[in-house]
Amino acid sequence: xxxxxxxAGALFIEKGVDGATMTEIASxxxxxxxxxxxFFPTKESLSLTLLERFIHDRLAQLDEICAEAKSGExxxxxxxxxGVWLARREERDYTTLLxxxxxxxxxxxxxxxxxxxxxxxxxLQKTCPQARETAAARGMVLLHVLKxxxxxxxxxxxxxxxxxxxxxxxxxxxxx
Numbered sequence: 212x213x214x215x216x217x218x219a220g221a222l223f224i225e226k227g228v229d230g231a232t233m234t235e236i237a238s239x240x241x242x243x244x245x246x247x248x249x250f251f252p253t254k255e256s257l258s259l260t261l262l263e264r265f266i267h268d269r270l271a272q273l274d275e276i277c278a279e280a281k282s283g284e285x286x287x288x289x290x291x292x293x294g295v296w297l298a299r300r301e302e303r304d305y306t307t308l309l310x311x312x313x314x315x316x317x318x319x320x321x322x323x324x325x326x327x328x329x330x331x332x333x334x335l336q337k338t339c340p341q342a343r344e345t346a347a348a349r350g351m352v353l354l355h356v357l358k359x360x361x362x363x364x365x366x367x368x369x370x371x372x373x374x375x376x377x378x379x380x381x382x383x384x385x386x387x
Contacts, residue, residue: 215240215242233248269295297361
């Protein structure tokens with residue numbers, strides 16, 4: 212099933228959600244079309260599974276960072292948070308497309324943002340307990356910085372931009 216999801220994501224980026232066909236997804240994934248339809252009866256069900264996989268993976272990564280975070284470990288936490296958003300850019304790209312194509316995009320997006328925010332705030336509270344009162348505001352700003360980071364750091368030659376984003380993330384984690 213992972214091959215199907217990966218192929219669908221790549222095709223959605225290349226051709227758009229409406230432009231990619233189930234036949235192309237089956238072909239690219241090396242899956243018989245009947246098997247594809249057995250797993251995913253519609254392109255909508257395939258799209259929803261892709262979105263849920265992405266959201267679930269990101270939330271699990273944030274939970275892991277929170278579980279391992281310790282007070283005063285700001286640099287490690289900042290690097291981990293930035294790494295979550297800079298990694299697997301292709302998944303982020305097709306997730307953005309899929310979310311925008313949903314009729315309930317605003318409600319779904321808001322619900323997921325709230326889950327991300329709650330986890331980021333928990334990480335901030337654990338990393339810098341003396342600044343708990345500002346964790347919610349810092350978390351909101353941090354989430355927007357992290358969301359923007361992959362768009363600003365694209366490919367080679369962007370090391371200086373990534374370094375500046377890291378400094379900003381670190382300052383938000385440290386509450387300084």
